[in-house]
Amino acid sequence: MSQSIKTHEWFLPEDQRKALSAYLAEFTGMVPVHLFLQSGQNEAYGEFAKKLLQDMALLSDRIALNLHEDDTAANAEYAVHRFPTVLIAPDKYSIRFTGAPAGEEGQAFLHALKMASDGKSYLTESSVKTLAGLQEQRQIKIFVSPTCPYCPGQCLNAIRTAVEKPGLVDAECIETGQNPDLAEQYGVGSIPHTVYAEHFSTVGMEPEQDFVLQLVTLHQAKDVAHEEDETGEPDVRTSDVVIIGSGPAGLTAGIYARRAGLDAVVLEKGIIGGQVSLTPEVENYPGFINIGGKMLMDMIHQQAKQYVPVMTGQDVREIKVGRNVEVITQNRVYVADAVIYAAGASWKKLGVPGEDRLMGKGVSFCASCDGYIFKGKQVAVIGGGNTALTDALHLKNLGADVFIVHRRDEFRAERHLIDSVSRENIPVRWNAVVEEIGGDRGVEFIVLRDVSTGETEKVPVKGIFLAIGIVPNVEAVNHLDLARESGGYLKVDRQGRTSMPRIYAAGDITGGVQQIVTAVSEGASAAMAVFEDLTRRKAEIAAHRY
Structure with missing residues (x-):
């Protein structure tokens, strides 16, 4: 040395x-x-x-x-x-x-x-x-x-x-x-x-x-x-099972599928880790008193890629079910015996004037991504659940002048988050909804309406963070006419089987309590269901052949 x-x-x-x-x-x-x-x-x-x-x-x-x-x-x-x-x-x-x-x-x-x-x-x-x-x-x-x-x-x-x-x-x-x-x-x-x-x-x-x-x-x-569409033959890849989505459910499904002896691949359109990667802090995942969402998903990804390839930048355009299942992305075709659909969910929009026009110009779904921009500036968090309160606390910690807008007179979040918001003296506008988001090049104000009195008020803000719930990402499977739960979530049995053979689902896409721990469980269950069903199917084909 x-x-x-x-x-x-x-x-x-x-x-x-x-x-x-x-x-x-x-x-x-x-x-x-x-x-x-x-x-x-x-x-x-x-x-x-x-x-x-x-x-x-x-x-x-x-x-x-x-x-x-x-x-x-x-x-x-x-x-x-x-x-x-x-x-x-x-x-x-x-x-x-x-x-x-x-x-x-x-x-x-x-x-x-x-x-x-x-x-x-x-x-x-x-x-x-x-x-x-x-x-x-x-x-x-x-x-x-x-x-x-x-x-x-x-x-x-x-x-x-x-x-x-x-x-x-x-x-x-x-x-x-x-x-x-x-x-x-x-x-x-x-x-x-x-x-x-x-x-x-x-x-x-x-x-x-x-x-x-x-x-x-x-x-x-x-x-x-x-x-720019290519006129040549598409890149075709084969496997036993294609897993769509790299959140907790998808990555866990990959681990369990490979450990069961299945040839598997995980496809991801955006970032590995899904919405969990955008969560500033996770406090309810067993084994960790407190851990950043990105760090947790990095750890799960590191483990998963020891077993299964995780292909990023793969936007699933269509799924065809015939003799095989074909998953078609923008540049590849994945041919498999089964699909585990774990594409998760996306944030809901308010549906008010100015929202789409100012999206990315002060309107955001991601406090982890965009919070630093608003240090020292007034911002509003819309919502009353765990995500809204977590975002508000994160923004407060970054130095933003944050307040919460909630349409009810009490939060729906966990008690410890409610206590933290109170302890940090984060103001709350109760019984209020956003009617409009305004500004020229960026967000400059929101119009709030009191749901009790009907009165409206123009409130100056530089940013607005939306945390009012999620909707399932079902676009790639809409044409399959799979059975649904209320809210458009995919209906599955306890092992992740949908209403169509060889199509399975896990994680937020199936509704339920939508927690990391349940997503992990559902991913594992879906992978084992694929293994059991494919094993049975191969045995039946072999028996019929002889």
Whole structure:
């Protein structure tokens, strides 16, 4: 061990250093990393970035740290105007982190280092083909926040294109909390917010193919996708069971299916972990007194992928049931003997004027993603259940001036959450409903109506977080005419069998109490039902044959 390592005061704990060392050991080439710091500008974040990168440089000789502190000449040379800023291999690529990668975006930072080391973008073949049509310079800005689980994926989309098209694509990941003026300049009201060009931006994480198509055309993928449809044969993959959804139910189903000897695959359109990944804190999952929803789902995912592949960016367009079951996504066909549908549910909307127009411009479903934007600003949380109160407490902790709007005169949430809201002195507007959401470029006010008196009031707010319930994501199975429960949820027996043979369901899609622990149980039960039914079916076919 070198003397510098012996005397170095480590910033990262030992377990993280061990994991990081193993990751860095896979790097194939040297990666120059430039860190720019300026006195008086985000100094705490700058110190974090400095200590992190110093640790990494000592853990691997593949990381070459170039530190620029109050270096006017270097700032000018590399066009750095905000601090801290991190550049990755700037002589070859244009990959920039404006603000310390101190939260979820740290995942994208580590992947960016690996891509720069290997000199590979790891884009899919179809994305590389689409990107080949890019002839003009693109400067992509992606606004992120530390607790946003969607942000790393969107940052990676940009970074991959920058690696694939060096000199043509600039990728910049901007930490919103460290650069609030820049976020305001670009009208950021929801995270991740992607600026492809001054006249074209989007909100949310997007599949890689959609991102690349939008980067090339500067139009919404849905508006130009029909012109890009591939005429070749689709990529066909076979397995015993296809599991749709990577929340607690889907991932658990994958574990149990594989352990039962079934060849399984999990498909996910959005982020791994589903709605649980957006939950700031989970306090009712056995074994954990308190754990972040994202952390819990990361742990379940790490276990699941030891057994089963989890394919992200797979948007299920149709399910065909015939001799086999065919699951058709935007670029693949999965042929299987059975499907476990665990697509979960989505947040309900209010259905009031201004809601759709200002969605992503101050109207949000995700306090974990967007809360940092509203530090020091007045926001309203709509709802009276566990999610609403949890979001309100999270926003309060982030420094937002938050109040709750509830249509009844008492909450429906768990007692400990009610007590916490009371203890934190979070105001509540009882017996009130939202009639309108108003504003020009972003949310500026809501109109509340008192359900007792009918009186209305215009209340100034900068953000509104909706937590009024969920609706099942049944679009992909609507054509199958499966039996339903009230609310549109799929009707299943105790082992997850739907009204159609070989189609099973688990998790929030089936209604019920809709808790993480029940989703896990239902996923396991559905997987075992698939195993039992397929085993019986194969035995019957064999008996009939002889």
